[in-house]
Amino acid sequence: MAHAFEREETIKGLQSGVPTTLTYIVEIFRDRPRWFDEGIARTRVEVIATFNSLTREYLLNYRRDHKLIRSETFNNLPALQKAMTTIDEPNLFDIGKRPPYKLKVRVKADLMRGWLLYFIPWEFSTRWKAARVASPPEPAR
Amino acid sequence: MTLRAKLFRYRKDPRVIVTVPLLILAGTTLIYYAVQRAKELSPEALSSQVLLFVLANINVLLIFGILFVLLRGIVKLVLDRQRGIIGSRFRTKLAITWVATSLIPVLILFFFATDLLRTSIDRWFNTPVSRILANGEAIAQMSEDQSAAIAAAAAREIAASDPSQLDAALSHVQQFHSVDMVGLYRSGTLVRVVANPRAPIHEASEPPKKFFDDVAASGHATKIDVVATGKWIRSATRVGATPYVAVAGVFIPATMSRLIDESIVMHKNFEQLNAQRPTLKASQTSLFLAVTLAILFGTLWTSIYASRRITIPIKALAEATGKLAEGGYGHRVAVAATDEVGRLIESFNDMSTQLDQQRQALTQTNRYLSTVLDSVSAGILAFTDTFELLSVNHAALQMLQIEQPRSGANLADVLMGDLTPLFDTLRELTARGARAREVTLIRGGELRYLEVSVARLSGGGDEGWVVAVEDSTSLVQAQKLAAWNEAARRIAHEIKNPLTPIQLSAERIARKFRNNDADTPQAIEEGTKTIVSEVGQLKRMVDEFARFARMPAVHLRHAQLSEILQQAAGLYLDVKPGVSVSVTVQDDIEILVDPEQIRRAVGNLLKNAVEATESGEVRVSARRAPHRVVIEVADPGRGVPDADKEKLFLPYFSTKGRGTGLGLAIVHRIVNDHDGRISVHDNHPRGTRFEIELPA
Numbered sequence: 001m002a003h004a005f006e007r008e009e010t011i012k013g014l015q016s017g018v019p020t021t022l023t024y025i026v027e028i029f030r031d032r033p034r035w036f037d038e039g040i041a042r043t044r045v046e047v048i049a050t051f052n053s054l055t056r057e058y059l060l061n062y063r064r065d066h067k068l069i070r071s072e073t074f075n076n077l078p079a080l081q082k083a084m085t086t087i088d089e090p091n092l093f094d095i096g097k098r099p100p101y102k103l104k105v106r107v108k109a110d111l112m113r114g115w116l117l118y119f120i121p122w123e124f125s126t127r128w129k130a131a132r133v134a135s136p137p138e139p140a141r
Numbered sequence: 142m143t144l145r146a147k148l149f150r151y152r153k154d155p156r157v158i159v160t161v162p163l164l165i166l167a168g169t170t171l172i173y174y175a176v177q178r179a180k181e182l183s184p185e186a187l188s189s190q191v192l193l194f195v196l197a198n199i200n201v202l203l204i205f206g207i208l209f210v211l212l213r214g215i216v217k218l219v220l221d222r223q224r225g226i227i228g229s230r231f232r233t234k235l236a237i238t239w240v241a242t243s244l245i246p247v248l249i250l251f252f253f254a255t256d257l258l259r260t261s262i263d264r265w266f267n268t269p270v271s272r273i274l275a276n277g278e279a280i281a282q283m284s285e286d287q288s289a290a291i292a293a294a295a296a297r298e299i300a301a302s303d304p305s306q307l308d309a310a311l312s313h314v315q316q317f318h319s320v321d322m323v324g325l326y327r328s329g330t331l332v333r334v335v336a337n338p339r340a341p342i343h344e345a346s347e348p349p350k351k352f353f354d355d356v357a358a359s360g361h362a363t364k365i366d367v368v369a370t371g372k373w374i375r376s377a378t379r380v381g382a383t384p385y386v387a388v389a390g391v392f393i394p395a396t397m398s399r400l401i402d403e404s405i406v407m408h409k410n411f412e413q414l415n416a417q418r419p420t421l422k423a424s425q426t427s428l429f430l431a432v433t434l435a436i437l438f439g440t441l442w443t444s445i446y447a448s449r450r451i452t453i454p455i456k457a458l459a460e461a462t463g464k465l466a467e468g469g470y471g472h473r474v475a476v477a478a479t480d481e482v483g484r485l486i487e488s489f490n491d492m493s494t495q496l497d498q499q500r501q502a503l504t505q506t507n508r509y510l511s512t513v514l515d516s517v518s519a520g521i522l523a524f525t526d527t528f529e530l531l532s533v534n535h536a537a538l539q540m541l542q543i544e545q546p547r548s549g550a551n552l553a554d555v556l557m558g559d560l561t562p563l564f565d566t567l568r569e570l571t572a573r574g575a576r577a578r579e580v581t582l583i584r585g586g587e588l589r590y591l592e593v594s595v596a597r598l599s600g601g602g603d604e605g606w607v608v609a610v611e612d613s614t615s616l617v618q619a620q621k622l623a624a625w626n627e628a629a630r631r632i633a634h635e636i637k638n639p640l641t642p643i644q645l646s647a648e649r650i651a652r653k654f655r656n657n658d659a660d661t662p663q664a665i666e667e668g669t670k671t672i673v674s675e676v677g678q679l680k681r682m683v684d685e686f687a688r689f690a691r692m693p694a695v696h697l698r699h700a701q702l703s704e705i706l707q708q709a710a711g712l713y714l715d716v717k718p719g720v721s722v723s724v725t726v727q728d729d730i731e732i733l734v735d736p737e738q739i740r741r742a743v744g745n746l747l748k749n750a751v752e753a754t755e756s757g758e759v760r761v762s763a764r765r766a767p768h769r770v771v772i773e774v775a776d777p778g779r780g781v782p783d784a785d786k787e788k789l790f791l792p793y794f795s796t797k798g799r800g801t802g803l804g805l806a807i808v809h810r811i812v813n814d815h816d817g818r819i820s821v822h823d824n825h826p827r828g829t830r831f832e833i834e835l836p837a
Binding site for chain 1: 193197362363364365366402406410412413416417419420422
């Protein structure tokens, strides 16, 4: 995801120790022409960064569907930003024996919360992005 | 009992009515308490998503509650107004007024308070405190950085030492740079170390693999570890191309590291708060909003409930007024109230009771009057100006031989056929404001004489008329018989008077002729002359009688009275020497009469007056009086004795010793035909004065 840390407030918030979360929602569909796409699976990936001002380390928790998968520490901000804005997760979905052709992926990142009229929560989100994925190669026999 | 009935019962329960506002008050107090406690909470707690979620849900619930109560109240008011339920408009005004008077101040207060709060929060982060905290953190970090720089310099010096003399280099560097530990690691394992014996080297954990990976990747790395007794700052440098890593560490004891950490943590907390400023504002605004909405909800609910409670007695009063207007006398309002409305209800109930009592008294009086009216022999009819029958008594039904008509029937439909003359008479009398008239009609093949008297219904205004009908058939017949007897006596007397000279003349002629007297021709001539004269007198008398019997019907039209009187007087000007006739009358008296007959009546009076006057002035005058016009003919003649005044208007009564005695009878009849009245009085100083009153 690009431009996630362009805002100075985001960096300052992160470095002040406020837990900063990027939430990715990934959905996979089977494309059905002239009809609604068939939803196959959906997952929620959260990357939560917290700065420890005493040790000057960034702790990054990686959660999937509200379960902690792994934790990492970072000493420098660029490495943290790269880790937060890149999802490199093989085998994200188990789609069983479904034909893998015509699949679409949509990704949504919930960046942070704003407030309308100072009290109505307003989520800042990216637009849904769709991309076709190629069929995995047939396993060699 | 259904759920709705149960709810309805609870809704009316005063305990519920008291409990609900108390609960709202308690909720408001709780929120206020939470606001007060908020200053003791950490920034994380204040900006907690859970707190915001709870507040947002409370606000949403309150907003929906307000909207529900408001919409329900509006819908009920609209439906009540459409159904025309009394009191709905008053309730609407009351509720709008109360809601407006509570809504506007609360909203103004809310906007001012939240704006002040947001401004205050912004001001927190623009004070010198933030700069002091930042400087404190910078100093603390500089202190750590300095220690890290010393450790890094020591590590670099070890890495740059001769590998064959590393043991000596470790000791030299540890002492030269005053670091608390120096060591060599090979593949993440400590192989050699030199440490300050006062430094708690055993508390420092072994660096993680990532630390050595960073050293391998970038050539050096720094790591800070917090331990129980202080803080270790370790720096590492790769030793050339060897698998060794030189590590130097500086220990900051707890007494110092705590101060450094506090400076850092305090500033970071401050920064966190600053970073979460929008969320903080949101949580505070939400708290205020929750309090405001709770107040509004309570106010709204109370306003609508109170407006409904207040209008209950007014509605009951209005409904009772409607029932009273429909004739439900004695209806009482059963709603209890102790305020001014209660006094009004009490007064209304008293009024209703009194009206009921008066109605009963009136009914009794009406019954009594009906009994009286039914017992009188005269027929009584009452009707409106549009001739709608109001009442008719039993005597009238019998007299007119009609069935009991329905109330409100048109009089023309009741008095039809043979009774049409009676209706025409009533219409004429009411139109002219006259009081009495005699009506002759044939009912059941018999000639009936009815005396009709009309009077305006008492009470003023133009409410209608009441008519008294008296059957005077027997009386009239008796009067006629007496009149005929008197007329026959007078006619006999009048006829007898000329018959005597005729008889005497005829006997004288016969005697002369039988005796063959010498003066027979003269006697014949004288006798014949006498007979012819007396026969002529008889003929004139018969002509007058015929004229009296053939009195024409009255043809009323509007005429100027002065003109009529001038014409009548004109015939008697200069008729008798020494007697003059004068007319004094206003020019603007217009009257509904038969001008010919009135002229004849006044002429007859003038004729008598001139004949009775030796010398002097005969005065004719007319004047207006209430509801009538009075015509006077006064002469200075010899006057009329009191004994003759009663008989003066009878036919064939004369005080002149000549004439037929029909003149004043004709005048009397003409005046009667005009619904008028004639009377005779003494004139002052002498003479006679006739007074004719005609309705105006």
